[in-house]
Amino acid sequence: MTLQEFSNRVYRNSEEMRQLSIKLTRNSADAEDLVQQTFLRAYTYRHHYDPSADVKYWLFRIMKNQFINDFRYKVKRNTTLISVEYLDTGAIGKLIVDNVADSDLSIQDIYAAVNSLAPIYRSPLVYYIQGYKYSEISEILGLTLGTVKRRIFEARKMLGKSGIDRCCLKKDKIQ
Secondary structure, three states: OOOOHHHHHHOHHHHHHHHHHHHHOHHHHHHHHHHHHHHHHHHHHHOOOOOOHHHHHHOOOOOOOOHHHHHHHHHHHEEEEEEEEOOOOEEEEEEEEHHHHHHHOOOHHHHHHHHOOOOOHHHHHHHOOOOOOOHHHHHHHHHHHHHHHHHHHHHHHHHHHHHHOOOOOOOOOOO
């Protein structure tokens, strides 16, 4: 397949690519960047494309992977990990705090607030902070899924009352 034939196939799908990128990013500027990155990657790796396959699905796969990579990069770039000392549950937790430099809270304040929670709230929260899914926490602790969600919600609410509300305990919210 010549470069011109490949370009024509890609161009025919450009509008669908723009629509998908807007659905993924929910931002027109980021959507345009994603489309450009997808096309650049497609042209760079065009020798991997099988001409008998539909180019649209190949482009969609490239776009999806690029979106995921960009998302992971943004998460790493915008957060700072703070290790928390040994907790009563025997687990080492990780708190992800946004804008640590802008916060007047110390690591000790955060540690004290988490450690002051009752064990029934602290245990699910520590697992949640470590990146476990609600369903995994439910299995580990032998609790129902609803109980785990409620205890994590209550723990975060208690931390908010302790002044930790300026910090964000992050984890992927898609469970």
